[in-house]
Amino acid sequence: MMKVNPDFLEATKLADRFNASACINCGSCTALCPMGINLLPRRLFRYVLMGLERKVLENIPSIYSCLLCKMCEDNCPAEVPIVENIRVLRTYVNKKWYGLERS
Amino acid sequence: MAWARGLDIPFGGETVLYTGHMYQLIPSITTMATSLERFENSWITRFFAIGRVLNRAINISRFMALTHQPEKRAYNTILRNITRLLRASGVDFGYLFAEELYSGALLHDQGVDEVFTTQARRVSALLQKNGVRQVITVDPHTTNMFRSVYRTVLNEYRVEVKSYLELLAERDPDCVRQLDLDLVIHDSCIYARYEEVVDQPRELLRKAGVRIHDPELSGRLTHCCGGPIESLFPGKAQEIANKRTEQLADCGDSVTTMCPICMANIKRASIRGLKVRDISEYLVAAYCPGASRPQGYARNHSSRKNQFRERGLVS
Numbered sequence: 215m216m217k218v219n220p221d222f223l224e225a226t227k228l229a230d231r232f233n234a235s236a237c238i239n240c241g242s243c244t245a246l247c248p249m250g251i252n253l254l255p256r257r258l259f260r261y262v263l264m265g266l267e268r269k270v271l272e273n274i275p276s277i278y279s280c281l282l283c284k285m286c287e288d289n290c291p292a293e294v295p296i297v298e299n300i301r302v303l304r305t306y307v308n309k310k311w312y313g314l315e316r317s
Numbered sequence: 318m319a320w321a322r323g324l325d326i327p328f329g330g331e332t333v334l335y336t337g338h339m340y341q342l343i344p345s346i347t348t349m350a351t352s353l354e355r356f357e358n359s360w361i362t363r364f365f366a367i368g369r370v371l372n373r374a375i376n377i378s379r380f381m382a383l384t385h386q387p388e389k390r391a392y393n394t395i396l397r398n399i400t401r402l403l404r405a406s407g408v409d410f411g412y413l414f415a416e417e418l419y420s421g422a423l424l425h426d427q428g429v430d431e432v433f434t435t436q437a438r439r440v441s442a443l444l445q446k447n448g449v450r451q452v453i454t455v456d457p458h459t460t461n462m463f464r465s466v467y468r469t470v471l472n473e474y475r476v477e478v479k480s481y482l483e484l485l486a487e488r489d490p491d492c493v494r495q496l497d498l499d500l501v502i503h504d505s506c507i508y509a510r511y512e513e514v515v516d517q518p519r520e521l522l523r524k525a526g527v528r529i530h531d532p533e534l535s536g537r538l539t540h541c542c543g544g545p546i547e548s549l550f551p552g553k554a555q556e557i558a559n560k561r562t563e564q565l566a567d568c569g570d571s572v573t574t575m576c577p578i579c580m581a582n583i584k585r586a587s588i589r590g591l592k593v594r595d596i597s598e599y600l601v602a603a604y605c606p607g608a609s610r611p612q613g614y615a616r617n618h619s620s621r622k623n624q625f626r627e628r629g630l631v632s
Contacts, residue, residue, distance in 0.1 A: 278550075279550055
């Protein structure tokens with residue numbers, strides 16, 4: 215069973231910079247990713263939009279292995295700010311998981 | 318700042334050349350990445366936590382990143398070349414020497430936002446204290462931080478930022494020597510997709526008599542060198558660098574880069590016979606009187622496809 219964490223949803227919304235609602239799930243990003251990680255970024259963003267914090271945290275290595283090269287974002291038909299979204303997730307994980315910064 | 322010794326660059330001024338320590342750091346980063354690659358996925362990583370504690374008393378990281386002097390000198394030469402190019406184009410500038418700070422690009426990329434903002438404030442205060450209004454950058458990462466990212470985290474930040482390649486293209490200096498050679502260009506992701514620096518390096522090289530060969534993925538569609546993840550996933554970074562190097566080698570045997578991280582990664586992945594050089598080495602030979610040609614440059618285009626074609630291995 216998947217558990218929705220409303221606090222996680224709030225935290226990403228509060229970041230004010232996470233914006234994946236325009237994603238049409240077309241898969242261009244996945245096809246173009248030089249890392250070849252099929253999780254990134256569309257499925258990951260779905261988890262965030264649905265508040266599935268545990269699923270997001272299960273994929274920490276994928277979040278940190280994004281090259282931020284913008285190949286996906288530059289070719290995204292829905293103009294989703296993919297790179298900034300990944301950065302917002304890193305900030306969240308840094309605080310919540312690694313305790314790197316104040317929450 | 319050893320690179321600036323003997324160049325008589327004045328301290329500070331309204332316009333400064335800002336290195337962001339990127340070229341200077343590459344020898345240490347390369348050695349560190351090679352060390353980490355050896356340990357990746359091995360049982361030793363279980364003891365890294367102990368290393369982190371020990372590191373507070375004895376700086377172990379320093380031993381892991383010991384560098385060779387010739388490599389340091391090679392990267393310092395790139396900065397000296399850039400200085401010569403700017404002077405040859407009539408640009409007056411100063412340098413902040415030991416006061417110069419790292420831009421914080423890695424902190425920003427890793428999402429360590431609070432520490433990054435603190436660093437951005439420090440850099441901004443440094444520029445303000447020295448009355449700096451224009452900054453000339455030498456690498457894409459510092460260019461991106463100074464021109465696009467600082468504005469998003471700092472309220473009072475009004476500094477004009479240009480990379481030396483943009484500035485040179487704008488100044489359109491006279492070419493003193495036609496290079497008559499073939500080069501494969503590897504565009505940096507940050508320059509091409511974040512900062513729209515694509516045409517300027519090509520204009521400068523074409524004017525210098527360089528025949529440019531673009532790989533299939535180039536310009537705004539350039540393929541990453543793998544560099545951004547080399548500290549966390551060195552093995553994966555190497556795989557990406559290998560893939561990119563194959564693409565470049567298919568177009569010719571002399572590759573030019575314009576980012577220190579790209580250069581280090583492609584060099585590490587380098588295929589035998591492939592020459593990888595920073596663009597400044599070619600530009601200085603073309604635009605600065607008295608500069609020598611880059612040694613061992615390719616006059617004739619000789620891609621691996623052509624070599625196979627000559628041997629009748631492909632049609």
